[in-house]
Amino acid sequence: MTEARDLSQLLAAMYDCAISPDLWPHVLPLLAGYMNSRTAAIGARRRAAESPHFFVEFGFEPDVHEIYVSKYHAINPRVSAMRMFGVDEPVRTEDLLDIDEFRQSRYYKEFNQPYMVGDVLGAKIIEDANRVVSCNVSGKDGYSLADVERFRELCPHLRRVLTISDLLEQKTVERNSLAEVLDRLAVAVILVDRKQRIIHANAAAKEFLSDNKGLSSVHGVLTANDPRNREGLRRASRAPDLDAKSLPLETEEGCFAVATLLPLTSGLRASYGGQLSASAAIFVHHQPSFDEGMVTTLTSALGLTGAEARVLSALLEGLSLADIAVRFQISINTVRWHLKRLFEKTNTKRQAELVRFAASAVPQVRIAGEGMSSIH
Numbered sequence: 001m002t003e004a005r006d007l008s009q010l011l012a013a014m015y016d017c018a019i020s021p022d023l024w025p026h027v028l029p030l031l032a033g034y035m036n037s038r039t040a041a042i043g044a045r046r047r048a049a050e051s052p053h054f055f056v057e058f059g060f061e062p063d064v065h066e067i068y069v070s071k072y073h074a075i076n077p078r079v080s081a082m083r084m085f086g087v088d089e090p091v092r093t094e095d096l097l098d099i100d101e102f103r104q105s106r107y108y109k110e111f112n113q114p115y116m117v118g119d120v121l122g123a124k125i126i127e128d129a130n131r132v133v134s135c136n137v138s139g140k141d142g143y144s145l146a147d148v149e150r151f152r153e154l155c156p157h158l159r160r161v162l163t164i165s166d167l168l169e170q171k172t173v174e175r176n177s178l179a180e181v182l183d184r185l186a187v188a189v190i191l192v193d194r195k196q197r198i199i200h201a202n203a204a205a206k207e208f209l210s211d212n213k214g215l216s217s218v219h220g221v222l223t224a225n226d227p228r229n230r231e232g233l234r235r236a237s238r239a240p241d242l243d244a245k246s247l248p249l250e251t252e253e254g255c256f257a258v259a260t261l262l263p264l265t266s267g268l269r270a271s272y273g274g275q276l277s278a279s280a281a282i283f284v285h286h287q288p289s290f291d292e293g294m295v296t297t298l299t300s301a302l303g304l305t306g307a308e309a310r311v312l313s314a315l316l317e318g319l320s321l322a323d324i325a326v327r328f329q330i331s332i333n334t335v336r337w338h339l340k341r342l343f344e345k346t347n348t349k350r351q352a353e354l355v356r357f358a359a360s361a362v363p364q365v366r367i368a369g370e371g372m373s374s375i376h
Contacts, residue, residue, distance in 0.1 A: 010034050011157055011244035015262050018164040021054075028058035031137065035151060038118070038139025044162070046131050059139065064115055072111040077102060077331070078120065082134075084307040084328045088155040090123040092143045095305050098337040119143050121151055125158045133162055156285050157244075157260065160187055187285060190215075191264075191278035194238050196222045199278045208284055214249035215259070215284065222282070224249065236261040237280045249284070259284050298358065303345060311338040312358055315351065 013027045024042065032040040039059030057065060073079065081096040093102060102108055111117070121143045122136030135158055137151070163185060182189045188205035192198055198220055201209060209217050215233075216223055222237075224230045229249055236245040239261075247259045260283045298309040314324045321339065325332045339351070348354040 005243075006030075006034050007153075008243035008245060010154075011246075011260065012262070014157055014161050015244060018161045021165055024056040025058065028056060031154070032058055032139075034154075035121070035137045035147065036140065037121075037137035040135075040137045042125075042133070042135045042158070042162075044126075044131055044133040047129070054133075061115065068111065072107055075105075075107045076111075077105055077107060077334070080330050081307070081334050082122070082124070084310050084330060085124065086306055087124050087127050088152065088159075089306045090121055090148045090151040090155070091305070091307070092121050092148065093119050094142070095307065097334060098340070101333060101337070121147060123151065123155055125155055126162060133159075156187075160185075160283060187283055190222060190282040190284070192222050192237055192280050192282065193277060194279045196234065196237055198222050205284065233259075233261075237282070239263055302358070304342070308338050308342055308345070311335060312342055312354070315355055316358060 010027075010030045013023070013030055017023045017027055028040040028042070032038065037059075039057065041055070041057040041060075043056075044054040055065070068076075078093065078096055082091065085091050093099065116139075118139045119142050120136055120138040121140075122134055124132060124134050126133040135155075140147075182191075182200065182202040185202060185204065188208040189202045190198060190205045190209075191200040198217055201217075209215060212225065214225060214229075216225055222233070224233045226249070229247065232247050236247055239245065243263075245261045247261060249259055262281045262283070264278050264281055298304055298312055299306060302309075302312075304312065310328065311324055314327060319327065321332060321335045325335050328335075339354075342354055343349060346354055346357050348357055
């Protein structure tokens, strides 16, 4: 089975979980297998709660989670270090901590090593004022950068599945209609029939189609603007199987967005898609921009991780290492570890030299707006 087929089947199974969360225990083995990992877990925690209100896992020995929560969560150095990373930003242990220092910690000696946790690759999927949702896999001796990118590709799909699941759990479909549920999603969602006629486009999708880039509506029919994409869109929207398909939306300037086509032709999805006579749902997401802020710019310009870029951004503001530790609620040793990595990546030896190098490497482009005060 090819990697593309594995991904297609995994995404299809994940989207079924939006309708029936009880399926997660059957989907996590697919997620672990796709990431060549022994374990996989998803947890959602309300900020005011002590324990997760939703937690599902695969591959762990019995009672390991209870032991971890009761005794080792509070001393896990990964927990505080993860605060520096944003949503959809997968990180490995080596991206968070000095490995030698980590292996000397009580957490590593008493939990990580005895229970053969191995390396952990995880990311925050949702983070807002009310909750934090994360997903992680573990069990390998070490995750490569290619593994990180494979996991990054899954993050937006996980967020959509969990968001849709939340809305359905609120009984919105029973009170109103599926169309109203979709209109509450920030991601562009287009429902089409087998002839690509648009049955429903949510508010985000209408904005996307109005830009006439990648996809457009021609007399009510969804059309790919670039001829290279039209046949792919036609085949994917009429496919008889339930596997999800990814379709890059290319322009003359290159790929700028990706459409995920999810068939709604049978099984659980058919009962919801049938409400609107739709045969497929199309989710459109843009590739990440590289000029959305100082952190993103530093990451791109200097080849840094998100945490390294945040430390460097804080240094450019004039903050001390102690101030950075307080801002991001991490230990001073973790800040020093990221500083060490910054020295290595920029071939510098002192903070002053590092700051001068970064200031010259990052373009000082001001974004038009209130007072022209935001530098990116």
